[in-house]
Amino acid sequence: GAGVSQTPSNKVTEKGKYVELRCDPISGHTALYWYRQSLGQGPEFLIYFQGTGAADDSGLPNDRFFAVRPEGSVSTLKIQRTERGDSAVYLCASSLYGGRAYNEQFFGPGTRLTVL
């Protein structure tokens, strides 16, 4: 079956602009996660959705970052007033269930965001 998909694969924007990154999880997966991976680093947790609600948003770096999952499937990560430091690969992952210690998270291909 289809894996996690993310669009766009690449996004180049100018400092101060607004961007939206989309994630389509594996069908039937109730849990969805967003991570950010900078060059030479491991993925850094941003936010976790269980169904439609954000169960843990402790990783969002500031109030410029916001994410939604209105119907419990597709999610959109929104970044306002982008800064050059926001440049990274944004990874989305999904798992069948959330809130468990041994969830296998399946990662999408990522969106490479470049802020000029």
Added chain:
Amino acid sequence: QKEVEQNSGPLSVPEGAIASLNCTYSDRGSQSFFWYRQYSGKSPELIMFIYSNGDKEDGRFTAQLNKASQYVSLLIRDSQPSDSATYLCAVGLLNSGGSNYKLTFGKGTLLTVNP
């Protein structure tokens, strides 16, 4: 203090040798431990997870966990050039609100298997 530490490498081994990848973590409450493989320019894919002390084997891969030493390792036997990738250690810890087993990743170790 970094919560999950890995030697960034690169670790270079000849084909057919055993590759040993190591990871330490700082929070004793950590409950689950994962090894992900990430090829250059690709997304992470899960190799193994372990949650109890001791060894867990899956094919050529063995994960080892020592909670007392806060140490987890991955052994790759009969290493192949196709194993060349960055290996990420991830540790799961229940957040303070009890809503999420948040994964914290190390920086990863770059493994190169030479033919």
